[in-house]
Amino acid sequence: KNEVEQSPQNLTAQEGEFITINCSYSVGISALHWLQQHPGGGIVSLFMLSSGKKKHGRLIATINIQEKHSSLHITASHPRDSAVYICAVSAIQGAQKLVFGQGTRLTINP
Amino acid sequence: NAGVMQNPRHLVRRRGQEARLRCSPMKGHSHVYWYRQLPEEGLKFMVYLQKENIIDESGMPKERFSAEFPKEGPSILRIQQVVRGDSAAYFCASSPSWGNTIYFGEGSWLTVV
Numbered sequence: 001k002n003e004v005e006q007s008p009q010n011l012t013a014q015e016g017e018f019i020t021i022n023c024s025y026s027v028g029i030s031a032l033h034w035l036q037q038h039p040g041g042g043i044v045s046l047f048m049l050s051s052g053k054k055k056h057g058r059l060i061a062t063i064n065i066q067e068k069h070s071s072l073h074i075t076a077s078h079p080r081d082s083a084v085y086i087c088a089v090s091a092i093q094g095a096q097k098l099v100f101g102q103g104t105r106l107t108i109n110p
Numbered sequence: 111n112a113g114v115m116q117n118p119r120h121l122v123r124r125r126g127q128e129a130r131l132r133c134s135p136m137k138g139h140s141h142v143y144w145y146r147q148l149p150e151e152g153l154k155f156m157v158y159l160q161k162e163n164i165i166d167e168s169g170m171p172k173e174r175f176s177a178e179f180p181k182e183g184p185s186i187l188r189i190q191q192v193v194r195g196d197s198a199a200y201f202c203a204s205s206p207s208w209g210n211t212i213y214f215g216e217g218s219w220l221t222v223v
Binding site for chain 2: 033035040041042043044045048086088096097098099100101102103
């Protein structure tokens with residue numbers, strides 16, 4: 001079993017829908033990261049969380065440390081949100097060494 | 111993130127050749143990380159460097175791979191005698207200090223033919 005599990009692996013939705021991507025992890029962490037990767041493109045860091053909730057524009061990320069679970073929400077989704085979203089954790093030991101989930105491929109249709 | 115500069119973006123090498131990938135971290139960042147993304151696989155940690163020091167290379171293959179971050183100039187990931195299985199996207203990331211947000215480069219796509 002991977003240390004970081006994401007669900008769903010693939011998600012297709014219509015423009016305007018509310019999107020939720022989930023991430024569960026099994027190790028102790030110092031921080032959790034949400035990343036975005038467009039096909040053939042680079043990686044953009046969206047959020048770094050160690051507790052609570054963060055919001056940036058239409059993106060919201062939450063984390064529950066006790067349950068070892070995080071969610072990424074996208075409100076009013078748009079076709080330009082289509083990308084792979086990756087959850088990654090910094091373990092307490094070796095915190096600089098990110099462990100990644102397999103990613104969630106999101107497609108938003110117009 | 112445009113702040114972390116990687117080059118080349120795309121590199122084609124024949125089996126047995128050497129590949130050198132460069133990474134210039136964001137200004138003021140002294141910590142550099144290299145990650146590899148094999149086709150249809152997730153990202154994996156390779157190595158963590160600070161200026162002139164390798165801090166953690168536990169993700170590096172034991173042979174043919176090396177990394178450095180000299181006092182002056184970019185960090186270099188070097189792959190000797192490349193094989194087809196080395197074909198992947200190699201991402202560099204940098205951070206200003208331990209535990210802070212890290213910033214990723216655009217990646218270097220290596221194809222071994």
